[in-house]
Amino acid sequence: MFETYLEMSGFGRQATLTPVSKSDLLRMCSGTGAAFSALVEKKLLTTHEEEVERLPLVTATANQPSTLSEAQQAAFEEINTSFESHDTTLLHGVTSSGKTEVYIHLISRALKQGHQVLYLLPEIALTTQLTTRLRRVFGQRMGVYHSKFSDAERVEIYRRQLSDNPYDIILGVRSSVFLPFQRLGLIIIDEEHEPSYKQQDPAPRYHARSLALMLARRHGAKTLLGSATPSIETYHLAQQGRYGYVSLTQRFRGLSMPEVEVVDVRRLKFQHRMKGIFSQQLLDAMGKALSSGHQVILFQNRRGYANFMQCRTCGWVPRCDRCDVSLTYHRQHHHLSCHYCGAIYQVPDACPQCEGHDFGDVGMGTEKVEDAVHQHFPDARTIRMDIDTAHTRHAFEQIIDDFASRRYDVLIGTQMVSKGLDFAGVSVVGILDADTMLNIPDFRSAERTFQVIAQVSGRAGRAEDGGRVILQTRSADSDTIVQAQHNDYLAMTATQLEERQEFHYPPFTRVINVYVRHRDAKHADLLAADMARLLRASFADRVLGPDRPAVARVKSMSVRKIMIKLERNASPRAVYDILMKVQNRLMQQPSASGVQVYYDVDPM
Ligand SMILES: [Zn+2]
Numbered sequence: 001m002f003e004t005y006l007e008m009s010g011f012g013r014q015a016t017l018t019p020v021s022k023s024d025l026l027r028m029c030s031g032t033g034a035a036f037s038a039l040v041e042k043k044l045l046t047t048h049e050e051e052v053e054r055l056p057l058v059t060a061t062a063n064q065p066s067t068l069s070e071a072q073q074a075a076f077e078e079i080n081t082s083f084e085s086h087d088t089t090l091l092h093g094v095t096s097s098g099k100t101e102v103y104i105h106l107i108s109r110a111l112k113q114g115h116q117v118l119y120l121l122p123e124i125a126l127t128t129q130l131t132t133r134l135r136r137v138f139g140q141r142m143g144v145y146h147s148k149f150s151d152a153e154r155v156e157i158y159r160r161q162l163s164d165n166p167y168d169i170i171l172g173v174r175s176s177v178f179l180p181f182q183r184l185g186l187i188i189i190d191e192e193h194e195p196s197y198k199q200q201d202p203a204p205r206y207h208a209r210s211l212a213l214m215l216a217r218r219h220g221a222k223t224l225l226g227s228a229t230p231s232i233e234t235y236h237l238a239q240q241g242r243y244g245y246v247s248l249t250q251r252f253r254g255l256s257m258p259e260v261e262v263v264d265v266r267r268l269k270f271q272h273r274m275k276g277i278f279s280q281q282l283l284d285a286m287g288k289a290l291s292s293g294h295q296v297i298l299f300q301n302r303r304g305y306a307n308f309m310q311c312r313t314c315g316w317v318p319r320c321d322r323c324d325v326s327l328t329y330h331r332q333h334h335h336l337s338c339h340y341c342g343a344i345y346q347v348p349d350a351c352p353q354c355e356g357h358d359f360g361d362v363g364m365g366t367e368k369v370e371d372a373v374h375q376h377f378p379d380a381r382t383i384r385m386d387i388d389t390a391h392t393r394h395a396f397e398q399i400i401d402d403f404a405s406r407r408y409d410v411l412i413g414t415q416m417v418s419k420g421l422d423f424a425g426v427s428v429v430g431i432l433d434a435d436t437m438l439n440i441p442d443f444r445s446a447e448r449t450f451q452v453i454a455q456v457s458g459r460a461g462r463a464e465d466g467g468r469v470i471l472q473t474r475s476a477d478s479d480t481i482v483q484a485q486h487n488d489y490l491a492m493t494a495t496q497l498e499e500r501q502e503f504h505y506p507p508f509t510r511v512i513n514v515y516v517r518h519r520d521a522k523h524a525d526l527l528a529a530d531m532a533r534l535l536r537a538s539f540a541d542r543v544l545g546p547d548r549p550a551v552a553r554v555k556s557m558s559v560r561k562i563m564i565k566l567e568r569n570a571s572p573r574a575v576y577d578i579l580m581k582v583q584n585r586l587m588q589q590p591s592a593s594g595v596q597v598y599y600d601v602d603p604m
């Protein structure tokens with residue numbers, strides 16, 4: 001608030017502030033220059049240079065963004081040139097290349113031209129860290145919009161955007177593409193590869209990136225897509241010249257890219273050389289980091305303690321009553337939970353099948369990793385970051401804050417730890433299991449695995465003395481792992497594009513998933529088969545399935561999936577009409593009572 005106020009007034013030198021009452025603050029922050037003078041008169045604000053060291057320091061920047069490095073400046077100019085011939089440009093900048101600084105300069109430029117700017121971020125990356133940084137430059141010209149806002153707050157921003165005094169900049173999550181703009185000139189989509197830009201459930205299932213591009217077209221605005229690991233779709237369009245392309249290959253302040261060391265867990269297991277869940281290599285690296293006062297991040301993309309429990313006598317596994325999945329054991333609360341419907345179950349005393357009492361657990365989640373760290377490093381202060389510990393924005397930021405200020409030595413987390421966070425103290429990143437992601441049966445699993453490894457690795461080596469990334473995997477010789485090891489984005493993209501072309505996947509086609517749901521599994525089978533037959537009458541062999549999705553029953557509803565792969569130039573209108581016609585025919589059947597059909601266009 002202090003900073004904001006100072007910048008609002010264009011106060012251009014270092015200043016120190018003495019504490020003021022909350023009501024004073026509120027008055028100041030809502031006021032203009034007059035309030036500022038009043039504040040100086042009340043001696044709430046002093047500008048004595050000698051006090052700078054002792055008192056809480058606020059650096060006022062007089063609305064000037066900081067100077068760009070040579071590489072950043074070059075990228076900034078290239079982007080501007082690119083915008084002369086392209087409405088959309090991709091900024092492909094390695095992790096820690098200082099993309100945000102480039103964005104800030106682009107925003108300043110757009111504001112000078114009298115434009116409004118929309119700056120989109122995936123929810124989780126929208127931290128106070130970034131907001132403060134932008135506020136320092138743009139002050140109250142920027143409004144923040146996120147999903148935790150109340151309806152009243154949303155309405156207020158919405159109204160303000162329609163008023164004579166709209167925010168010049170909106171920093172927001174995907175839903176801010178629905179806000180009104182009067183003179184939008186620039187949209188920045190940071191971390192454009194993030195799947196969370198797609199709203200999955202509930203409907204409307206939209207991709208904020210696509211909507212943002214439509215919004216830009218309507219306003220004649222330019223769009224900048226930024227990422228260290230662009231989505232293959234975006235990269236492909238840039239390759240074809242449909243988007244402009246600018247790269248930023250130097251890390252900021254001359255940091256080097258961390259080296260990724262691959263540890264072949266399959267071989268070590270075979271030789272009985274794994275130390276529980278850790279390899280000796282990772283333990284050594286962690287030990288060295290901790291003893292020299294550095295921090296460690298461990299990435300395990302699964303929360304809870306164990307993936308599931310199992311009766312050691314008969315092999316029985318507790319499953320959700322309503323979903324076709326095994327339950328995850330959470331030791332912290334000593335319960336079992338379904339990660340699909342959220343249902344909580346007690347841990348059974350005895351096996352319902354054999355009445356035995358000998359339960360084991362299979363697989364590892366973040367809780368188990370934390371346990372293992374304590375076994376090897378009893379003095380290490382650990383903290384977990386997953387949906388269980390960071391379920392609110394506040395909790396999430398608290399963890400980031402605590403870890404950044406070194407109240408903890410080891411951060412154990414799911415994908416949440418990969419999202420563009422800056423921790424200067426981290427010298428070792430351990431990736432415990434990249435295979436689970438890699439083995440998901442989805443055409444994007446290789447791309448996703450590469451992105452996550454690259455993003456998590458990027459958290460290391462922000463400290464001056466570089467960093468180490470240790471990647472434990474059972475698939476040490478898979479293309480994706482080798483490409484991730486060398487941070488070879490171009491090779492990964494080439495491999496994936498070739499495969500997708502061969503098997504007709506995006507970006508070469510458009511995919512629509514059709515889901516048929518029914519309370520009764522047999523009905524679901526029959527109706528999905530009918531639906532597929534009706535679809536084939538129009539779409540022929542573009543229709544695949546029906547299949548059972550990985551989890552074929554969720555919340556007591558059996559789900560079947562039909563995939564349609566369409567040519568990229570297929571008319572959306574014509575496709576929509578066919579889908580509706582087919583759906584109506586299906587619904588007319590007497591057996592269709594109770595069926596639910598829904599569509600996911602461009603599924604993520
Ligand atoms: Zn049993």
Ligand SMILES: [Zn+2]
Binds near residue numbers: 320321322323338339
């Ligand atoms: Zn369930």
